Amino acid sequence: MPPESLSPQLSSVESLRSSIPEEHRKLFDSLLQDIKDYCKANNLPFHLLSSPEAFTKAVGPIHPSSLEPLKLRMERLAHLIKHKEPMPEEREMTEQYAREIMGRNFLGTKEVEEHFSELSPEQQESLSIIPFSKETLESCKDTHILVADIGLSIMDIRKLEKCKELFYKDDWLKTESFAKHTYQPSWRLIRKTPVEGSVSKAWFEQWPLLDLQADEVPSARQLVYTIILYFFTTGERLFKTFWVRTNDVDTYGVRVLVGSFGARGLCVNSWDSGDCRDNIGVASARKALNLES
Numbered sequence: 001m002p003p004e005s006l007s008p009q010l011s012s013v014e015s016l017r018s019s020i021p022e023e024h025r026k027l028f029d030s031l032l033q034d035i036k037d038y039c040k041a042n043n044l045p046f047h048l049l050s051s052p053e054a055f056t057k058a059v060g061p062i063h064p065s066s067l068e069p070l071k072l073r074m075e076r077l078a079h080l081i082k083h084k085e086p087m088p089e090e091r092e093m094t095e096q097y098a099r100e101i102m103g104r105n106f107l108g109t110k111e112v113e114e115h116f117s118e119l120s121p122e123q124q125e126s127l128s129i130i131p132f133s134k135e136t137l138e139s140c141k142d143t144h145i146l147v148a149d150i151g152l153s154i155m156d157i158r159k160l161e162k163c164k165e166l167f168y169k170d171d172w173l174k175t176e177s178f179a180k181h182t183y184q185p186s187w188r189l190i191r192k193t194p195v196e197g198s199v200s201k202a203w204f205e206q207w208p209l210l211d212l213q214a215d216e217v218p219s220a221r222q223l224v225y226t227i228i229l230y231f232f233t234t235g236e237r238l239f240k241t242f243w244v245r246t247n248d249v250d251t252y253g254v255r256v257l258v259g260s261f262g263a264r265g266l267c268v269n270s271w272d273s274g275d276c277r278d279n280i281g282v283a284s285a286r287k288a289l290n291l292e293s
Contacts, residue, residue: 021084031077038070072135093130093137098146101137105192107147107229115232116152116160119185123150126185131288136189140286144189147226151183154224154268166228168265178248178256179268181221187288190218190226194244194281203245203255203273206282218285220246220268223258227266237261244283245273258283 013032020028039046079087099106109119109127119127127148137146155174158167173179198206207217223246227238243259250256254270257280261267271280 034073102141102146105145109148111233123185130187147188149188150185153182154179168267189286191284195284198281200278215284217247220248220256243280
Protein backbone atom coordinates (compact mmCIF):
# COMPACT_ATOMS: atom_id res chain seq x y z
CA MET A 1 0.00 0.00 0.00
CA PRO A 2 1.89 3.10 -1.19
CA PRO A 3 2.02 5.59 1.68
CA GLU A 4 2.06 8.45 -0.83
CA SER A 5 -1.54 7.59 -1.73
CA LEU A 6 -2.61 7.72 1.91
CA SER A 7 -0.90 10.79 3.22
CA PRO A 8 -2.30 14.24 2.69
CA GLN A 9 0.06 16.53 4.58
CA LEU A 10 -1.26 16.58 8.11
CA SER A 11 1.39 18.85 9.58
CA SER A 12 -0.94 21.85 9.48
CA VAL A 13 -4.32 20.43 10.42
CA GLU A 14 -5.96 23.75 11.28
CA SER A 15 -5.06 25.35 7.97
CA LEU A 16 -6.38 22.28 6.14
CA ARG A 17 -9.59 22.39 8.11
CA SER A 18 -10.12 26.07 7.42
CA SER A 19 -9.76 25.40 3.68
CA ILE A 20 -12.76 23.03 3.78
CA PRO A 21 -16.24 24.55 3.25
CA GLU A 22 -17.94 24.91 6.60
CA GLU A 23 -20.68 22.40 5.78
CA HIS A 24 -18.04 19.67 5.34
CA ARG A 25 -15.86 20.39 8.37
CA LYS A 26 -17.71 17.91 10.59
CA LEU A 27 -16.82 15.19 8.09
CA PHE A 28 -13.21 16.38 8.14
CA ASP A 29 -13.19 16.18 11.94
CA SER A 30 -14.80 12.75 11.92
CA LEU A 31 -12.36 11.27 9.39
CA LEU A 32 -9.41 12.77 11.19
CA GLN A 33 -10.56 11.38 14.53
CA ASP A 34 -11.10 7.92 13.00
CA ILE A 35 -7.55 8.00 11.66
CA LYS A 36 -6.16 9.07 15.03
CA ASP A 37 -8.14 6.33 16.81
CA TYR A 38 -6.91 3.72 14.35
CA CYS A 39 -3.30 4.82 14.78
CA LYS A 40 -3.65 4.70 18.55
CA ALA A 41 -5.23 1.23 18.50
CA ASN A 42 -2.43 -0.12 16.31
CA ASN A 43 0.46 1.73 17.99
CA LEU A 44 1.12 3.89 14.93
CA PRO A 45 2.39 7.41 15.69
CA PHE A 46 -0.11 9.72 14.03
CA HIS A 47 2.55 12.27 13.03
CA LEU A 48 4.28 9.70 10.80
CA LEU A 49 1.42 9.87 8.30
CA SER A 50 3.00 12.99 6.81
CA SER A 51 6.31 11.17 6.26
CA PRO A 52 6.02 8.34 3.71
CA GLU A 53 9.43 6.88 4.57
CA ALA A 54 8.77 6.80 8.32
CA PHE A 55 5.21 5.57 7.76
CA THR A 56 6.39 2.65 5.62
CA LYS A 57 8.85 1.62 8.31
CA ALA A 58 6.23 1.89 11.07
CA VAL A 59 3.59 -0.22 9.31
CA GLY A 60 6.05 -2.88 8.16
CA PRO A 61 4.91 -5.56 10.65
CA ILE A 62 1.20 -4.91 10.06
CA HIS A 63 -0.66 -7.16 7.63
CA PRO A 64 -1.95 -5.19 4.58
CA SER A 65 -5.54 -6.32 5.19
CA SER A 66 -5.49 -4.67 8.62
CA LEU A 67 -4.57 -1.37 6.99
CA GLU A 68 -7.64 -1.29 4.73
CA PRO A 69 -9.79 0.75 7.17
CA LEU A 70 -6.98 3.31 7.50
CA LYS A 71 -6.42 3.38 3.73
CA LEU A 72 -10.10 4.04 3.02
CA ARG A 73 -10.33 6.89 5.52
CA MET A 74 -7.11 8.47 4.27
CA GLU A 75 -8.39 8.32 0.70
CA ARG A 76 -11.63 9.99 1.73
CA LEU A 77 -9.78 12.65 3.67
CA ALA A 78 -7.43 13.30 0.73
CA HIS A 79 -10.42 13.65 -1.61
CA LEU A 80 -12.10 16.08 0.77
CA ILE A 81 -8.95 18.22 1.08
CA LYS A 82 -8.31 18.27 -2.68
CA HIS A 83 -11.84 18.68 -4.00
CA LYS A 84 -13.45 20.53 -1.05
CA GLU A 85 -16.34 18.09 -1.08
CA PRO A 86 -16.96 14.52 0.12
CA MET A 87 -16.05 11.54 -2.01
CA PRO A 88 -19.08 10.38 -4.03
CA GLU A 89 -21.11 7.76 -2.20
CA GLU A 90 -19.82 4.24 -2.76
CA ARG A 91 -21.97 1.92 -4.79
CA GLU A 92 -24.22 -0.16 -2.55
CA MET A 93 -22.81 -3.65 -1.98
CA THR A 94 -25.62 -5.69 -3.49
CA GLU A 95 -25.39 -9.36 -4.42
CA GLN A 96 -25.07 -8.41 -8.07
CA TYR A 97 -22.21 -6.01 -7.35
CA ALA A 98 -20.45 -8.58 -5.15
CA ARG A 99 -20.88 -11.17 -7.91
CA GLU A 100 -19.27 -8.79 -10.41
CA ILE A 101 -16.27 -8.40 -8.10
CA MET A 102 -15.85 -12.02 -6.98
CA GLY A 103 -16.76 -13.76 -10.26
CA ARG A 104 -16.38 -17.53 -9.97
CA ASN A 105 -15.70 -17.16 -6.25
CA PHE A 106 -19.21 -15.94 -5.41
CA LEU A 107 -21.87 -18.23 -3.97
CA GLY A 108 -25.02 -16.21 -3.42
CA THR A 109 -28.63 -16.88 -2.54
CA LYS A 110 -29.27 -18.11 -6.10
CA GLU A 111 -26.72 -20.90 -5.66
CA VAL A 112 -28.03 -21.74 -2.20
CA GLU A 113 -31.60 -22.12 -3.44
CA GLU A 114 -30.49 -24.13 -6.46
CA HIS A 115 -28.39 -26.63 -4.52
CA PHE A 116 -29.53 -26.61 -0.88
CA SER A 117 -33.00 -25.19 -0.16
CA GLU A 118 -35.33 -22.27 -0.75
CA LEU A 119 -34.66 -19.37 1.59
CA SER A 120 -37.22 -18.33 4.16
CA PRO A 121 -38.12 -14.63 4.53
CA GLU A 122 -36.06 -14.59 7.75
CA GLN A 123 -33.03 -16.03 5.97
CA GLN A 124 -33.41 -13.54 3.15
CA GLU A 125 -33.51 -10.71 5.68
CA SER A 126 -30.39 -11.98 7.46
CA LEU A 127 -28.53 -12.10 4.13
CA SER A 128 -29.79 -8.74 2.85
CA ILE A 129 -26.58 -6.94 3.85
CA ILE A 130 -23.12 -8.06 2.73
CA PRO A 131 -20.80 -6.98 5.58
CA PHE A 132 -17.63 -6.56 3.52
CA SER A 133 -16.37 -3.48 1.73
CA LYS A 134 -15.58 -3.19 -1.96
CA GLU A 135 -11.89 -2.91 -1.05
CA THR A 136 -11.97 -6.13 0.96
CA LEU A 137 -13.76 -8.08 -1.77
CA GLU A 138 -11.40 -6.82 -4.45
CA SER A 139 -8.38 -7.81 -2.36
CA CYS A 140 -9.86 -11.29 -1.77
CA LYS A 141 -11.48 -12.03 -5.12
CA ASP A 142 -8.81 -14.54 -6.19
CA THR A 143 -8.04 -16.10 -2.81
CA HIS A 144 -11.40 -16.34 -1.02
CA ILE A 145 -14.99 -17.39 -1.64
CA LEU A 146 -17.85 -15.08 -0.65
CA VAL A 147 -20.69 -17.39 0.35
CA ALA A 148 -24.26 -16.91 1.57
CA ASP A 149 -24.23 -19.29 4.53
CA ILE A 150 -27.71 -20.36 5.72
CA GLY A 151 -26.25 -22.15 8.72
CA LEU A 152 -26.83 -25.81 7.87
CA SER A 153 -24.99 -28.23 10.16
CA ILE A 154 -22.51 -30.75 8.81
CA MET A 155 -25.01 -33.52 9.50
CA ASP A 156 -27.79 -31.55 7.74
CA ILE A 157 -25.64 -31.34 4.62
CA ARG A 158 -24.60 -35.00 4.76
CA LYS A 159 -28.27 -36.07 4.92
CA LEU A 160 -29.17 -34.30 1.68
CA GLU A 161 -29.81 -36.87 -1.05
CA LYS A 162 -27.50 -35.18 -3.54
CA CYS A 163 -24.68 -35.08 -0.96
CA LYS A 164 -24.63 -38.72 0.09
CA GLU A 165 -21.86 -39.69 -2.33
CA LEU A 166 -19.77 -36.61 -1.59
CA PHE A 167 -18.64 -37.53 1.91
CA TYR A 168 -16.25 -40.13 3.21
CA LYS A 169 -18.17 -42.52 5.46
CA ASP A 170 -17.35 -40.97 8.85
CA ASP A 171 -19.87 -42.54 11.23
CA TRP A 172 -18.13 -41.01 14.25
CA LEU A 173 -19.60 -37.62 13.33
CA LYS A 174 -23.07 -38.77 14.36
CA THR A 175 -22.11 -38.46 18.04
CA GLU A 176 -20.11 -35.22 17.76
CA SER A 177 -21.77 -31.99 18.84
CA PHE A 178 -19.74 -29.78 16.47
CA ALA A 179 -21.20 -31.73 13.54
CA LYS A 180 -24.76 -30.94 14.68
CA HIS A 181 -24.32 -27.20 15.25
CA THR A 182 -26.48 -24.87 13.16
CA TYR A 183 -25.97 -21.12 12.89
CA GLN A 184 -27.77 -17.95 11.94
CA PRO A 185 -27.51 -17.12 8.23
CA SER A 186 -24.62 -14.81 7.40
CA TRP A 187 -22.14 -14.01 4.66
CA ARG A 188 -18.73 -15.67 4.93
CA LEU A 189 -15.46 -14.91 3.18
CA ILE A 190 -13.59 -18.23 3.25
CA ARG A 191 -10.02 -18.70 2.04
CA LYS A 192 -9.78 -21.31 -0.75
CA THR A 193 -6.36 -22.67 0.26
CA PRO A 194 -4.40 -23.24 3.48
CA VAL A 195 -2.91 -20.10 5.00
CA GLU A 196 0.40 -19.40 3.28
CA GLY A 197 3.30 -20.99 5.13
CA SER A 198 1.05 -23.02 7.45
CA VAL A 199 1.73 -26.55 6.16
CA SER A 200 4.32 -28.72 7.89
CA LYS A 201 3.62 -26.94 11.17
CA ALA A 202 1.84 -27.82 14.42
CA TRP A 203 -1.39 -26.07 15.40
CA PHE A 204 0.36 -23.78 17.91
CA GLU A 205 2.61 -22.57 15.07
CA GLN A 206 -0.20 -22.25 12.53
CA TRP A 207 -2.85 -20.02 14.05
CA PRO A 208 -0.43 -17.16 14.86
CA LEU A 209 0.23 -16.89 11.10
CA LEU A 210 -3.21 -15.29 10.73
CA ASP A 211 -3.65 -11.57 11.04
CA LEU A 212 -6.11 -11.91 13.91
CA GLN A 213 -7.38 -8.35 13.50
CA ALA A 214 -8.68 -9.17 10.03
CA ASP A 215 -8.94 -12.97 9.94
CA GLU A 216 -10.09 -15.92 12.01
CA VAL A 217 -9.95 -19.71 11.89
CA PRO A 218 -13.39 -20.85 10.64
CA SER A 219 -15.42 -23.74 12.01
CA ALA A 220 -15.50 -27.13 10.32
CA ARG A 221 -19.15 -26.47 9.48
CA GLN A 222 -18.32 -23.27 7.58
CA LEU A 223 -15.69 -25.05 5.54
CA VAL A 224 -17.84 -28.08 4.73
CA TYR A 225 -20.76 -25.85 3.68
CA THR A 226 -18.54 -23.73 1.42
CA ILE A 227 -16.63 -26.67 -0.11
CA ILE A 228 -19.80 -28.60 -0.98
CA LEU A 229 -21.69 -25.60 -2.39
CA TYR A 230 -18.62 -24.59 -4.41
CA PHE A 231 -18.42 -28.11 -5.85
CA PHE A 232 -22.08 -28.09 -6.86
CA THR A 233 -21.67 -24.69 -8.50
CA THR A 234 -18.31 -25.06 -10.25
CA GLY A 235 -17.47 -28.78 -10.25
CA GLU A 236 -14.16 -27.99 -8.53
CA ARG A 237 -13.02 -29.91 -5.45
CA LEU A 238 -11.32 -27.57 -2.99
CA PHE A 239 -8.68 -29.00 -0.61
CA LYS A 240 -8.38 -32.08 -2.79
CA THR A 241 -4.86 -32.92 -1.61
CA PHE A 242 -4.70 -30.89 1.61
CA TRP A 243 -6.20 -30.95 5.06
CA VAL A 244 -6.84 -27.76 7.03
CA ARG A 245 -7.26 -27.39 10.77
CA THR A 246 -10.43 -25.62 11.91
CA ASN A 247 -11.62 -23.85 15.05
CA ASP A 248 -13.49 -26.97 16.27
CA VAL A 249 -12.39 -29.78 18.55
CA ASP A 250 -14.01 -33.17 19.04
CA THR A 251 -15.41 -34.70 22.22
CA TYR A 252 -11.88 -35.46 23.42
CA GLY A 253 -10.53 -31.99 22.69
CA VAL A 254 -8.69 -33.04 19.52
CA ARG A 255 -8.51 -30.49 16.70
CA VAL A 256 -10.91 -31.11 13.78
CA LEU A 257 -9.60 -31.11 10.21
CA VAL A 258 -11.42 -30.91 6.88
CA GLY A 259 -10.06 -31.89 3.47
CA SER A 260 -8.79 -34.65 1.20
CA PHE A 261 -11.81 -34.06 -1.07
CA GLY A 262 -10.96 -36.77 -3.58
CA ALA A 263 -12.78 -39.71 -5.11
CA ARG A 264 -13.71 -41.13 -1.69
CA GLY A 265 -15.46 -37.91 -0.75
CA LEU A 266 -14.84 -34.98 1.58
CA CYS A 267 -13.31 -36.05 4.89
CA VAL A 268 -13.90 -34.58 8.33
CA ASN A 269 -11.48 -35.96 10.90
CA SER A 270 -9.72 -35.10 14.14
CA TRP A 271 -5.97 -35.36 14.45
CA ASP A 272 -3.05 -34.65 16.73
CA SER A 273 -2.49 -30.88 16.93
CA GLY A 274 1.25 -31.44 17.06
CA ASP A 275 1.39 -33.31 13.74
CA CYS A 276 3.57 -31.42 11.23
CA ARG A 277 2.78 -33.28 8.02
CA ASP A 278 3.32 -31.47 4.74
CA ASN A 279 -0.33 -31.80 3.72
CA ILE A 280 -1.87 -30.23 6.86
CA GLY A 281 -2.34 -26.47 6.96
CA VAL A 282 -4.75 -24.13 8.72
CA ALA A 283 -7.99 -22.63 7.38
CA SER A 284 -8.79 -18.92 7.38
CA ALA A 285 -11.81 -16.65 6.94
CA ARG A 286 -12.03 -12.87 6.78
CA LYS A 287 -13.85 -11.19 9.65
CA ALA A 288 -16.70 -8.78 8.95
CA LEU A 289 -15.00 -5.85 10.67
CA ASN A 290 -16.96 -3.01 12.26
CA LEU A 291 -14.45 -0.58 10.78
CA GLU A 292 -15.38 -1.54 7.24
CA SER A 293 -17.45 0.96 5.29
